[in-house]
Amino acid sequence: MKKELEKYFVIADTVQEANGDTCEVILYELTKSGSYVAYVANGTVTGQKTGEKSDYFVKQVLENKDFKDDHLSNYFFRTTDEKAVKSSSALLRDQDGDVIGMLCINMDITMLQNVNTMLMNYLKTDLEAGRNPGTGEHDVPQDVMAVIDKLIMSVIGSTDTRELSRSKCVGLVRLMDEKGIFLVKGAMDKVAELMGVSRVTIYSYLDEARGKKG
Structure with missing residues (x-):
């Protein structure tokens, strides 16, 4: 050596x-x-x-x-x-x-x-999974949000939702829910804006729509 x-x-x-x-x-x-x-x-x-x-x-x-x-x-x-x-x-x-x-x-x-590995599993939260706790909403990139906008418009179309009855509004919200639109963060506000109602109203439509499913 x-x-x-x-x-x-x-x-x-x-x-x-x-x-x-x-x-x-x-x-x-x-x-x-x-x-x-x-x-x-x-x-x-x-x-x-x-x-x-x-x-x-x-x-x-x-x-x-x-x-x-x-x-x-x-x-x-x-x-x-x-x-x-x-x-x-x-x-x-x-x-x-x-x-x-x-x-x-x-x-x-x-x-x-x-x-x-154990700590990462222990510390994993809804936020890390891209989901807002308790709402089921997911954070998504802007290009995906553009797709969501198109999906919303495909349901609403040129309809003036302010002239629709509650039952028909609930029907539109049900269609959006079936397409998964409300899983995306910000979609609730976007739908409320396009339908000319409040976020609270959309929540009530959604609750009614889900209550009638099955």
């Missing part, structure tokens, strides 16, 4: 200890015949051992399109026993500028991924 690599042992230990048991730091020696594990601080993540020949440098670092300026940060891979690992690697050079090794920091994030 190249003597220059030994000065990095203390750095490997320090980084590992600062990050705890889920952190593993490995020093690789890079030679013309391949790469070898020169030192391991807490080898519990990948299970690599000092002295082993390793193709890690080629497979995980050199072949990665984001590797540049002698380092690659925060890339992801899975171990053979399915641990999720976030890793960062940096090349080590001697005083002549020749590459002699690589420092690799591996973080086992398997448990964090599981906790994150």
